[in-house]
Amino acid sequence: MPVKVEGVTLARRESAAAGPGSRALVVDLIRSSGPISRVELVKATGLTQPTISNIVRRLLDDGVVRETGDTVATGGKPRTMLVINSRSAYGVGIRVGADALTCVVTDTRGGTIGRELVAVSDDLVAQLAALYHHVTAGLGLAPQSVAGLAVVAPGPVDVARGRFLAVPGLEELDLRRELSALGVPVLVDSDAAAASVGEFWGRQVSRDRTFGCLYMNSGIGSGVVLDGSLQRGASSNAGEIGHVSVVRDGALCRCGNRGCLELYAAPAALVARARTIPGLADRLGVRPDDPYPRAFDVLARAAVYGDDQARALIDESASLLADGALTLANLWDLDTLVLAGPGFAVAGSRYVSEIRRRLGESAFSRHVHPVQVDLSSNPRDSAAIGGAALVLQGSVAPGHGPQVAAPQD
Numbered sequence: 001m002p003v004k005v006e007g008v009t010l011a012r013r014e015s016a017a018a019g020p021g022s023r024a025l026v027v028d029l030i031r032s033s034g035p036i037s038r039v040e041l042v043k044a045t046g047l048t049q050p051t052i053s054n055i056v057r058r059l060l061d062d063g064v065v066r067e068t069g070d071t072v073a074t075g076g077k078p079r080t081m082l083v084i085n086s087r088s089a090y091g092v093g094i095r096v097g098a099d100a101l102t103c104v105v106t107d108t109r110g111g112t113i114g115r116e117l118v119a120v121s122d123d124l125v126a127q128l129a130a131l132y133h134h135v136t137a138g139l140g141l142a143p144q145s146v147a148g149l150a151v152v153a154p155g156p157v158d159v160a161r162g163r164f165l166a167v168p169g170l171e172e173l174d175l176r177r178e179l180s181a182l183g184v185p186v187l188v189d190s191d192a193a194a195a196s197v198g199e200f201w202g203r204q205v206s207r208d209r210t211f212g213c214l215y216m217n218s219g220i221g222s223g224v225v226l227d228g229s230l231q232r233g234a235s236s237n238a239g240e241i242g243h244v245s246v247v248r249d250g251a252l253c254r255c256g257n258r259g260c261l262e263l264y265a266a267p268a269a270l271v272a273r274a275r276t277i278p279g280l281a282d283r284l285g286v287r288p289d290d291p292y293p294r295a296f297d298v299l300a301r302a303a304v305y306g307d308d309q310a311r312a313l314i315d316e317s318a319s320l321l322a323d324g325a326l327t328l329a330n331l332w333d334l335d336t337l338v339l340a341g342p343g344f345a346v347a348g349s350r351y352v353s354e355i356r357r358r359l360g361e362s363a364f365s366r367h368v369h370p371v372q373v374d375l376s377s378n379p380r381d382s383a384a385i386g387g388a389a390l391v392l393q394g395s396v397a398p399g400h401g402p403q404v405a406a407p408q409d
């Protein structure tokens with residue numbers, strides 16, 4: 001298998017001096033380019049051969065990477081190839097949704113090895129702990145093999161205090177403290193941030209891509225990953241593209257701004273609009289008490305199957321979202337954009353084609369490079385998978401991921 005290493009590009013973008021970020025850099029290159037040899041790592045990083053040898057030796061000792069057993073002869077000395085050891089650690093991510101908790105366990109390469117979905121109950125903290133125990137015990141995972149648990153939910157999030165400010169029942173609680181009895185590191189982050197890291201990690205995206213992720217669930221958020229690191233802003237609340245005004249002096253949003261994109265394009269808004277169209281909800285079988293995620297899936301399915309009224313609503317949402325995607329692409333000069341989140345689970349292909357079309361026509365950099373737009377391979381679970389990826393990135397590539405704090409006492 002050819003090794004894709006943009007040695008020149010990386011050498012220019014990364015300092016050649018060994019520093020605290022060198023281990024993260026090497027792990028990230030093995031993750032995205034593996035199988036890869038030590039010689040190729042030297043070329044790709046600009047670090048010296050002894051430095052690479054030392055870092056790789058430590059990674060082998062820690063079990064983070066392994067040698068494949070294959071060697072590649074390139075005229076000189078045969079080269080031993082390195083890959084990420086997928087079974088070195090496991091990450092657990094739980095997404096708190098409007099009506100359900102999704103728990104996913106992944107291995108170090110981002111492969112899902114377990115998944116459980118449960119309806120939300122009154123005592124969220126007890127439910128989070130029970131779900132964690134149930135899933136890890138069901139898989140027979142030893143506590144020491146679990147790198148940690150990330151709980152992800154819609155923002156705003158107070159990462160430093162472990163709180164979700166807009167999730168009923170969790171606004172005042174430090175989840176890291178509440179879940180300390182689990183005995184593994186616990187972190188919290190926004191669903192969009194988690195999904196961005198998860199898509200970057202799981203799709204083996206090369207670190208020299210300028211990678212963006214547009215996440216749609218109850219709201220619309222985004223994340224950008226540069227040189228392997230999520231751009232978090234001051235408090236991990238960056239990328240709130242859903243709270244960019246698209247209607248001047250429009251409706252008042254929960255965030256305090258007016259005319260926000262998510263008031264017009266997100267699933268809850270579309271369901272509310274569908275309910276005001278005479279006869280539509282009845283015709284599609286949407287009941288008055290259906291929670292909006294279910295109602296939105298019904299609406300999206302009807303659009304995919306050609307219902308004119310449903311299709312008009314979804315297409316308008318896709319057009320508004322394309323405005324958001326264009327803003328995101330122009331702000332960051334993205335070359336890759338992935339759509340993730342339950343909002344894209346059913347009618348994602350309609351959103352992808354509209355966003356591709358708009359970026360192809362209007363992206364500021366379109367005459368310099370294209371922007372590749374893809375749909376997540378698992379839009380519904382992307383935030384939970386991303387939670388697991390956040391924990392693993394913080395554990396095996398410290399410096400790129402969040403600080404995975406030790407359990408609180």
Ligand SMILES: [Zn+2]
Pocket residue numbers: 242243244253254255256257258260
């Ligand atoms: Zn807003």
